[in-house]
Amino acid sequence: MxxxxxxxxxxxxxxxxxxxxxxxxxxxxxxxxxxxxxxxxxxxxxxxxxxxxxxxxxxxxxxxxxxxxxxxxxxxxxxxxxxxxxxxxxxxxxxxxxxxxxxxxxxxxxxxxxxxxxxxxxxxxxxxxxxxxxxxxxxxxxxxSNAGMGDLFEHLIFKDFEASNAEAGDFYTPRDAIRLLVDLVFAEDTDALAAPGITRSVYDPAAGTGGMLSVAEEHLRDLNPKANLALYAQEINPSSYAIAKSDMLIKGQDIANVRMGDTLAEDLFAGETFDFVLSNPPYGVDWKASEKAVRAEAARGTAGRFAPGLPSVGDGSMLFLLHLLAKLRPADARGNGGRGGIVLNGSPLFNGGAGSGPSEIRGHLLENDLIDAIVALPNDMFYNTGIATYLWILDNTKQPERRGKVQLIDATKLGTKMRKSLGSKRVEISVRDREQIVRAYDQFDAAPSDAADGGPRSKAFDNLDFAYWSVTVERSLRLSFQVTPERLENLSASKPLAKVDGLVEALGSFGDRLYLNREEFLRDVGKHLGSHSVALSTPQRKALWTALGERDETADICTDTKGRPEPDTSLRDTEIVPFGWGDNPKTHDAEKTTIQAYFDEEVAPHVPDAWIDWSKTKVGYEIPFTRHFYEYVPPRPLAEIDADLEASVARILSLLREVEQ
Known part of the structure; x- marks a missing residue:
């Protein structure tokens, strides 16, 4: 080719x-x-x-x-x-x-x-x-063949974009990555796909030149030459759309199912769902051009694609993730539904803290049991980036043994080095590599979790293994007060106090006694200011003690009108408490008992005056992929390091002697 x-x-x-x-x-x-x-x-x-x-x-x-x-x-x-x-x-x-x-x-x-x-x-x-x-x-x-034409277009477009210094990877996906994605998405439906007269629909909302659809069709035809397959595509780039449409024409597909437009701004297949949905959206690209339409649809609540949450405007990849979910065929009475596959970078796994749009989107997927598997690919797999990439496999009707679980497959050590790189693409997934990954997926819980031979490593987790509580821990506010020249300088930066006539002069005669109790200080300074005809409002009183107070561990705790300790915002901390911590139940109902047990064991012994602000507790969701497959590499022995240093010094001295001669 x-x-x-x-x-x-x-x-x-x-x-x-x-x-x-x-x-x-x-x-x-x-x-x-x-x-x-x-x-x-x-x-x-x-x-x-x-x-x-x-x-x-x-x-x-x-x-x-x-x-x-x-x-x-x-x-x-x-x-x-x-x-x-x-x-x-x-x-x-x-x-x-x-x-x-x-x-x-x-x-x-x-x-x-x-x-x-x-x-x-x-x-x-x-x-x-x-x-x-x-x-x-x-x-x-x-x-x-049709698939061969897809490969030909891939090479031609790469050369075109290489010549024009454009981002080729924005418009198509390497065939080896597509074939792996297609194999994984079709893996749970292989037997059914071989049945006589089977009919399936495949949709790509960011179709590029139609490569994913071509490989999906090729895959299905290999399984069942008589299968009925309907292909659907939407693409925003005119040239890519033209290639995809011509490809569909030649295949005899209904070209009315190839449409040009911005998928995020307008779903040109609104109301339609599909058996399989595949996509490699442009990750790291902003959605400013679609922002008005996206926010309007999100405001419609459950009637819109983006109801679960919105990511930052700087990265629209998670919007495509939500779009895929909306296009999966709903489960029918026989338990059949839709499956999807999407290529994403690492940020959708962890970006955004508890309560943020990305976290809420992850929560929607996990709480509704929609993530089947996530596969980490080798670096240098794509034409325009060498960063880590992941395949997300979605399913709204999982097999019984996979329900309530997410499978993570680390395939970063696989991949075959290419003889000649194409842009940033230096590694490809060979047929053997692909077979190993698909086998690990099929084995699920039985798949090796520590493949010593460099093969894929697989681990299965409960959905709520990726849920946590973000807990705000407060500590008591302790301030000492003293009227000194240094502290009086803080008054000049206080807007509420800047226009109070005679304040600085009155405070100049207050004395420099050190107060360890706020109420005592406010009582005495209030009397003193009153004797100098200086009156302060409640906000100004707060500004005064804020300007003249300094943190002091020996001072008394500051309390509010009800005698409750006030928090010191500078000491405020956030603790991340995983669901199920300390063998507590891995449920939302266990929030109070789990967090309190964590606090009693991990926080209170170290900071006795701390307490939990329950009103600020949030549920968050994160999939720390690399953490689950982290491999500890012990440091080299000191003797070995010393020997290397001595050898380096010796080489340097030898070179210096040559220069001196």
Whole structure:
């Protein structure tokens, strides 16, 4: 495939000069689509022409062509690339006639502004050699499968984005990652998928060029060639949308199911759900352009996709996660529902504290038992990033043994180093690697938790193993008070006291006695200020003792009007108490007993004056993946380190002696 890609892309050498490198893709990609469609039509051109000639009505033509050829589109032009070249003086007009001859559903070329590209090539005397080059490429289905075309487009787009220094990974996903995701998502449905006449729907809300859908179809066809599979896609990028749509056309899919638009701002499949949902959304990308629509939908409560919570505007990947959940087919009376798979970076596992949008989203998934498994992939798997990436497998009707649990699979030590890197992609998941990961998933609780051979490590957890209480611990406020020049300087920064006439002068004659009790100090200073005709309001009294007070462990505890200790905000602390701590029940109902037991054992012995502010307790959710697979590596012996240092010093001294000589 890479050889075919290199051959197709070599035609770009003809574009040097009149076209800039970032423009090559606007020529190469639409010509590749045109040649692929031409090769698919080639065996049926005579039958297609005869069917088209029977009617002028586009709808009737489409029906006649489908009946005669099995293709869901047609071309009424007499030209092919080869025949258009027979009249080189009119090649541009011939090609435009050829492209315009496609039935209306083939709107992919307008998204490349292909007619303008043809005129540009013609004016630059490049149209003939480029057309000749593509006319020689065999892109028939016998030579290049649908999945192979997906691979070809992947290589072409990578080269295009590499030439233009753009983020290629924003628009497609490496096939090895897709195949692993598809295998995992389909793993629980393998037997059913092999049944005669089975029908399944697959949807990708950030489809790119349609790679995930192509691999999903390939997977299902391998299991059951007679299966009925409906593919659905939404994509925001016009070029990627055009490629995905042309691919669906060639496969005979209903192209009305390929739609262009911003998935977060508008669900173009609103009200529809699917058996399988797959996605590699652009993580780390903000959702400012969709913010108004997203917040409006979130405000609708359970009627909207984003009711569980909203992440920060800076990262929209968790919005796609919520969208996937909303598109899973609900459970039916037989216990069948929907499964999904999504590629995410590490932040959705842990970003946001208790009560935040991300934490609430994780809580929604865990409390409703929607996370089936999470797989950590090797680094350097994707074209535009070398950071850690994860596959989330979602399921709203888990198998009995998996209910109430989440499986974590660490596959970071797997992966095969590529002979030649593609951007940041230096590692790929081989067939063997993929089989090992899928096997670990299938084994679930029986999977090895410590694979010494570098294979995947697997651990199963209860959903609420990832829940915790965020507990606010307060300590008593203890202040000493004294009117000194240093403390009086604090008054100048206090807005409530800045306009009180005579305050500083009156305090100057108060004396410098050290008070360890706030009430005693306020009583004495109040009398003194009154004798100097200085009156303070309640907020000003607070500002006064705040300015003149300093923390002092020997001072008395400050209390409120009801005699209760006041908290010292500077000593306020937050404790994280996991559900089930200390063998307490792993339930929400055990909140009081678990937190109190934790406080009594872990906090009170060290800070006797501390107490829990129960009103601030929040439930949070975090999936600390790396912590569960952490491997302790003991430090090297000191003798070994000393030996290395001595050897280094000796080398340095030797080099210095050479310089001195």
């Amino acid at each position: 890479s050889q075919l890609s290199n051959f197709v892309w070599s035609i770009a050498d003809l574009l040097r000069g009149p076209f800039k490198p970032h423009q090559y893709g606007t020529v190469i990609l639409p010509f590749t689509i045109l040649r692929r469609m031409e090769c698919v039509m080639a065996p049926q051109r005579e039958a297609m022409a005869a069917a088209v000639a029977k009617s002028e009505d586009p709808t009737m033509r489409r029906a006649l062509v489908r009946r005669a050829t099995g293709l869901p589109f047609y071309n009424s032009s007499k030209y092919t690339l080869a025949t258009a070249l027979e009249d080189p003086d009119n090649l541009a007009a011939n090609l435009i006639d050829y492209v315009n001859g496609f039935s209306t559903e083939v709107d992919v070329f307008k998204h490349f502004d292909f007619e303008a590209r043809i005129h540009h090539l013609d004016a630059a005397d490049r149209l003939i050699p480029v057309t000749q080059g593509f006319a020689k490429v065999d892109l028939s289905t016998g030579n290049v």
